Each structure stands twice: as C-alpha cells, then as structure tokens.
Amino acid sequence: MTDICYPNKHNLLSVQQALLEIRKAIEVITDLEVIALPQALGRILADSVVSPIDIPPQRTAAMDGYAFAASDISAGHPPKMQLIGTAWAGQPFLAPQMPGQCVRIFTGAVVPSFADSVITQEQIEVDGNTVSLPLDWQPYKNIRAAGSDVKQHEELVSAPKKLTARDLSLLAAAGVDKISVKRKLRIGFFSTGDELVPLGEPLATGQIYDSNRYLLAGLLSDPNHMVSDLGIVVDDQFKLEQTFRHAAQQHDVIISTGGASVGDADFVKQTLEKCGQVSFWKLAIKPGKPLAFGKIGECWFFGLPGNPVAVLVTYEKFVKPGLERLAGAPATQALRLRVRCDSPLKKSHGRQEYQRGILCQSADGELVVRLAGQQDSHQLKVASQSNCFIVMDAASSGIDAGEMVTVEPFSAVL
Numbered sequence: 501m502t503d504i505c506y507p508n509k510h511n512l513l514s515v516q517q518a519l520l521e522i523r524k525a526i527e528v529i530t531d532l533e534v535i536a537l538p539q540a541l542g543r544i545l546a547d548s549v550v551s552p553i554d555i556p557p558q559r560t561a562a563m564d565g566y567a568f569a570a571s572d573i574s575a576g577h578p579p580k581m582q583l584i585g586t587a588w589a590g591q592p593f594l595a596p597q598m599p600g601q602c603v604r605i606f607t608g609a610v611v612p613s614f615a616d617s618v619i620t621q622e623q624i625e626v627d628g629n630t631v632s633l634p635l636d637w638q639p640y641k642n643i644r645a646a647g648s649d650v651k652q653h654e655e656l657v658s659a660p661k662k663l664t665a666r667d668l669s670l671l672a673a674a675g676v677d678k679i680s681v682k683r684k685l686r687i688g689f690f691s692t693g694d695e696l697v698p699l700g701e702p703l704a705t706g707q708i709y710d711s712n713r714y715l716l717a718g719l720l721s722d723p724n725h726m727v728s729d730l731g732i733v734v735d736d737q738f739k740l741e742q743t744f745r746h747a748a749q750q751h752d753v754i755i756s757t758g759g760a761s762v763g764d765a766d767f768v769k770q771t772l773e774k775c776g777q778v779s780f781w782k783l784a785i786k787p788g789k790p791l792a793f794g795k796i797g798e799c800w801f802f803g804l805p806g807n808p809v810a811v812l813v814t815y816e817k818f819v820k821p822g823l824e825r826l827a828g829a830p831a832t833q834a835l836r837l838r839v840r841c842d843s844p845l846k847k848s849h850g851r852q853e854y855q856r857g858i859l860c861q862s863a864d865g866e867l868v869v870r871l872a873g874q875q876d877s878h879q880l881k882v883a884s885q886s887n888c889f890i891v892m893d894a895a896s897s898g899i900d901a902g903e904m905v906t907v908e909p910f911s912a913v914l
C-alpha cells in the first residue's frame with residue numbers, strides 16, 4: 501500500500517485520487533465456491549460458463565397451429581391438407597407422414613422432421629380431418645431452429661459478472677445447475693461515540709440514537725457480503741484498539757463510523773496508525789471529509805465520519821467500489837445525467853459536493869431536479885426524502901436556478 505503524503509493540513513485528497521488509491525491497493529479475493537444455481541442471484545461469477553447444449557435443443561413451434569411441408573401443398577383453391585395427429589410441447593409426433601398430411605402443433609412442441617412450416621390456427625379452417633389454408637399462406641414460418649438462442653459450446657455468461665435474474669434463467673435453460681462464484685466477503689461494522697444509544701433504550705441528556713449502523717446494515721445488504729454488526733464502541737482509545745485488532749482477525753473489511761475527525765475524542769486515525777497502516781485520511785468531498793482508509797494485517801479498513809449523511813456519501817463513493825473490487829465484481833459506475841435544476845445551489849470552493857436532490861420527470865419526459873432541503877450532514881430526513889445526488893465539482897461556486905447540473909439517481913448504475 502502506498503502512503504500518501506500531505507504537505508500541509510489543508511491538502512485534501514481528491515475524490516478521483518482516493519478512488520484510484522482504493523482500486524490500486526485492493527486485490528480481488530481468489531477463493532471460490534461452487535453453489536447451486538438457485539442460490540446464485542447477485543453472486544459474482546468466477547468462471548465463464550459455456551452451454552452444454554443447443555437452446556432450444558430441437559426445432560420447435562413458435563405458435564399454436566399446424567405443421568406441414570411447404571413442398572406438399574398443391575395449388576388448390578384453397579389448398580388443403582389432411583390432419584394426422586398432434587405434436588404437444590413435451591410429447592413429439594413421431595409417426596410417419598405421407599405427402600399432403602399435416603400435424604396439429606402447439607407452441608414449444610418439437611416440429612416433426614417432415615415439416616418446415618407452421619401456420620397459425622387463426623389463419624386456417626378445419627372441417628373434420630381436412631385443414632384448408634388461405635390462398636396467401638406463407639412457407640417456412642413460425643419455426644425456431646435448434647440453437648437459435650444459444651449454440652452448444654457457445655459462451656453463456658462470461659466471468660466476472662454479478663449474476664442477474666436474466667443470467668440465471670439463461671443458465672437454467674442450458675441445464676447448468678452448479679456454478680463457481682467468488683466467496684462472500686466477511687464485513688464487520690461498528691459505531692463509535694460516547695453519545696450513542698442502541699434502539700430500545702431511553703435517551704439521557706446529550707445522548708442520541710445510533711442511526712449509522714442501520715444505514716450501514718442497509719447499504720451493505722448484498723448476497724456477496726457476510727455482515728457482522730459489532731455494536732457501539734465508546735470513545736476510549738484502548739477499547740477502540742482492542743476492537744480494531746479483534747475485528748481485523750475475523751473479517752476481510754471493517755467499517756467504523758465516527759471519531760474520524762480531529763476532536764480530542766476522535767481516535768480512529770491514530771488507532772489505525774498504531775494497529776496498521778493509513779493509506780489516506782481527509783478528502784476534498786462534502787460531506788465526508790474525514791475518511792480514513794487503510795489496512796490492519798490482512799483486513800481493509802474504512803473509517804467513515806460520524807455524520808450520517810457523510811456515511812451515506814462515503815459508503816457510495818468509496819466503500820462500495822472498494823468492496824466490489826475485493827469481491828471481484830466488475831466495477832460499476834453511477835449513472836450520471838445532465839438535467840435542469842430548479843433550485844439555486846450554494847457551494848463553497850474546494851470540495852466536491854454530493855447534495856441531496858429530488859429528481860422528477862414531467863409528463864413530456866423532461867427530467868428536472870430540485871434540492872431536497874437543507875444540506876447539513878446530520879439531516880437524515882432530507883436524505884430520506886431525496887432520490888439522487890446532485891454532484892458539484894470541487895471548483896464550482898454554485899449555480900442559479902434554471903442552470904444545468906449533474907445528478908446521480910440512487911441505485912442507477914452502469
């Protein structure tokens with residue numbers, strides 16, 4: 501891990517540099533596990549999968565109708581065929597056929613070997629065993645070729661990939677019942693602060709409920725994570741050190757909130773220095789400036805600031821990409837849109853800001869954003885009501901209402 505030097509106390513690392521540093525430092529875990537397909541949603545595919553079969557395995561009908569050989573149809577008015585049986589999905593028609601004969605067929609049924617055309621039932625007339633085609637009947641329609649979706653030995657899903665429901669259905673169609681995925685990450689998180697009280701206890705003067713652990717538990721919810729809530733640690737350097745050392749032995753990543761700044765009870769950075777290595781601390785971002793990133797033994801460490809909205813922002817911008825990298829997932833990128841902003845935005849020079857906004861779409865499809873409310877980093881209600889970040893570059897000094905801004909809708913990634 502490279503140690504980054506800060507020539508003076510105001511030298512804050514940029515968001516881009518910090519992200520680069522995280523991606524450079526963290527190496528993908530190599531351990532794999534083989535799991536059953538139904539357990540694989542959202543897991544990271546470790547080995548590419550090729551199809552053991554053609555999909556569909558045989559020629560099948562795409563519509564309910566009648567299967568016949570186009571060359572059998574004479575120029576009658578209307579052309580007629582003799583019905584000799586039925587091909588059901590799962591029950592092929594295997595009997596021999598004579599010229600001029602056809603078979604009733606249903607969607608998904610194997611097309612009998614003699615047939616090269618299926619005509620839909622809406623287009624024909626049936627009288628007993630006689631099927632009459634319209635004069636404008638068309639040959640070679642409504643048949644899906646074997647392998648028309650995927651050919652045998654073709655790559656189905658290429659690794660690495662976070663598996664979607666679409667991938668699982670494709671793998672299932674090929675009969676793939678077990679796949680190789682990256683193992684889950686062991687992640688421990690805790691809050692620090694003497695003022696914090698867990699849910700279910702009354703508040704004394706000066707105390708607040710610990711909300712960060714519930715935010716983090718929600719943000720960390722992912723099938724690739726095995727998450728442990730390590731509770732609240734008081735502002736005591738010795739207790740913090742014990743927690744760091746113990747948690748680092750049991751997890752791939754630990755995440756703390758609070759105590760990351762410069763107050764007399766903020767021990768996170770110095771404890772990290774004592775137990776491990778600090779890669780960087782303090783970023784040109786708002787909210788989220790006092791973020792500490794480093795390593796304790798083999799365990800990665802993210803010391804997030806205490807303010808809840810700073811936790812939200814630093815998780816999305818740094819922890820999430822770090823976990824994706826460690827888990828072996830392809831890096832995702834927040835979807836960015838340029839939209840009109842209906843609120844004036846204030847901004848002080850120097851830090852990249854992630855303001856909380858509400859993005860709306862008008863009836864004619866135009867996207868417009870407005871500020872969700874006041875922007876102090878303790879204001880959880882505004883964060884709860886927002887649906888996007890309004891991203892403002894470090895150099896920006898704010899905008900007037902009506903100007904264009906960059907927004908990142910929550911949960912929209914490329």
Ligand SMILES: Nc1nc2c(c(=O)[nH]1)N[C@H]1C(S)=C(S)[C@@H](COP(=O)(O)OP(=O)(O)OC[C@H]3O[C@@H](n4cnc5c(N)ncnc54)[C@H](O)[C@@H]3O)O[C@H]1N2
Pocket residue numbers: 691692693695696708709710711712713757758759760761762763766787788789790804805806807808810877878
């Ligand atoms: N003199 C300076 N003061 C501060 C600076 C600075 O650069 N110089 N930075 C400010 C910034 S920016 C932030 S962000 C905060 C972060 O400080 P800490 O990481 O040390 O966090 P705390 O002081 O422990 O807490 C800040 C704030 O958040 C509340 N908090 C903490 N944990 C939780 C929790 N689990 N659930 C809910 N709320 C929590 C805590 O009570 C404080 O109000 O420092 C600024 N100060």
Ligand code: MOO
Pocket residue numbers: 785786787788789790805807810877
């Ligand atoms: O930047 Mo702090 O992160 O104000 O909340």
